Amino acid sequence: MDKKPDDDNGKSQDVEVRKGPWTMEEDLILINYIANHGEGSWNSLAKAAGLKRTGKSCRLRWLNYLRPDVRRGNITTEEQLLIMELHAKWGNRWSKIAKHLPGRTDNEIKNFWRTRIQKHIKQAEAFSGQSSEMSDQASTSHMSSMPEPMETYDSPPSFQGNNNMEPLPVNLSVESNEAYWSMDDLWSMQLLNGD
């Protein structure tokens, strides 16, 4: 435990490790290498491919971006609903949640949650008065399977300024019938049964 695996900054030989955004060249190298040799064994892969990156970085780049089945683009309303449901169920188990959204990565879902959803939850909290101690919850709060009703939000967040969400209303095939939900409906429905 006193040896950090990918910490060869400076010490081991002279393998300068690149960090930061990936270039197109690097992407191509990685794609090409994996096409020929498959993925896995990331540390040796990085070396063998001639990339001056850590295995970790390669893995992340591949999984989150280069993999052919990664699906980019807007998260659909259906996906959004699913994310909210699953997050309510499991909390910040991003990779677990991602397994239920084909083509979406944990990173993407996490980002989506933090930038789009959590914000609204906070708004809703603030909105419903309660100046209690809500610091940064909604994340690491519930882990155990305790029936923890993460607070009862009683008013849906006002949702006006929300650009770059899908045009609404949207035709959703949620449970069964009940096909049409507005965004407000979705939010409040989710916020209300916060477990």
Add this chain to the structure above:
DNA sequence: AATTCCGTCAACCGCAATAAT
């Protein structure tokens, strides 16, 4: 028109879990 503010996303970091030796 220039500058600041804000939201989004890709990528990094540290830690934990798991696998290999």
Add this chain to the structure above:
DNA sequence: AATTATTGCGGTTGACGGAAT
């Protein structure tokens, strides 16, 4: 069985672009 290496996860940061001032 113990130690070390690798992989996976979740939180956080920093760059960038567009909106607001």
